[in-house]
Amino acid sequence: MDSNHAQLGRGALETHLAGLLGVDRFKDYGPNGLQVEGRATVRRLVSGVTASLAFIEAAIADGADALLVHHGLFWRGQDGRVTGWMRQRLGRLLAADVSLYAYHLPLDAHAQLGNNAQLGARLGLVADAQFGEQALGFIGPAPEGTADAAALAARVAVALGRTPVLLPGDGRPLRRVAWCTGGAQGYFEAAIAAGADAFITGELSEPQAHIARETGAAFLACGHHATERYGVQAVGEHLAREFGIAHRFIEIDNPA
Known part of the structure; x- marks a missing residue:
């Protein structure tokens, strides 16, 4: 063959x-x-x-x-x-x-070929910093056309072919978006500390709903497999x- x-x-x-x-x-x-x-x-x-x-x-x-x-x-x-x-x-x-x-983690983290970089490319996200344990999280400016979390969720749905679970936070305008593929819901607080108005990952656990409500930052659970x-x-x-x-x-x- x-x-x-x-x-x-x-x-x-x-x-x-x-x-x-x-x-x-x-x-x-x-x-x-x-x-x-x-x-x-x-x-x-x-x-x-x-x-x-x-x-x-x-x-x-x-x-x-x-x-x-x-x-x-x-x-x-x-x-x-x-x-x-x-x-x-x-x-x-x-x-x-x-x-x-x-x-596993080496494939998430690679700056050009990794899961985070490749997902970012599909969503129009460009990282200018990293955060979290082992610097696995990426963060950068919100892409054009995503004024709020609902617009970002709509972009994710088109790019990945599935509707994400959206915790909209307080509905603030998006200036900075953080992301980390797969089961990185535990990075939400570190993303907020790094200045994120919204955080994209694969999975959602119980604590993130409360954190989104109490901090105002949006959280998007887009699918572990889908993001990786x-x-x-x-x-x-x-x-x-x-x-x-x-x-x-x-x-x-x-x-x-």
Whole structure:
């Protein structure tokens, strides 16, 4: 299928990604890099958000030599036994001799290719500062055409194809907007302290409704999966350009 494409060594791919994404800078919730070792060379890379069974099976059917994901298989605090869903996922990868590369916080944070940068590009947001733990949050001027939180929510709905949950705060004009993809609802207070009039992330927990009411800052929960579809695609496209390997992104829908 990919005879006209170059090939890249499994280890060389991991080394390049470690340097590109600055893996050593982050204290993370699981291992970043090669999580499952497959065949020695990569001609065809398939990227996706999460190493779910549906994604693994779709990628193998597509002829992948390696998978690149944001949410890998292994996380701090897991049970550790290879049973049930873990056995199913690992079994498919090992039987097909396919590698799995996973990058969590490093993929969120990259200034050009990361989830925050790529989401910002789709919303017209340009960061001029970072905030929060490990400087994962981005903040910048409100984009033109988003005078208030309702207008910002409408822009998000068009860009992501889903209506966000909006906590409008006090309805103030937007001067500064902060964002951090995925499950970063805990960054809301740090975003406010950094000067944000509105904060965009993926998920909403109970405390944020009260914080929005009491501080007047708006909060937009736009979907964990929905906000984190773009970084892994950008990295896959970078690798295709840099090394001449084939790349395809496969979307597995997730309402979360």
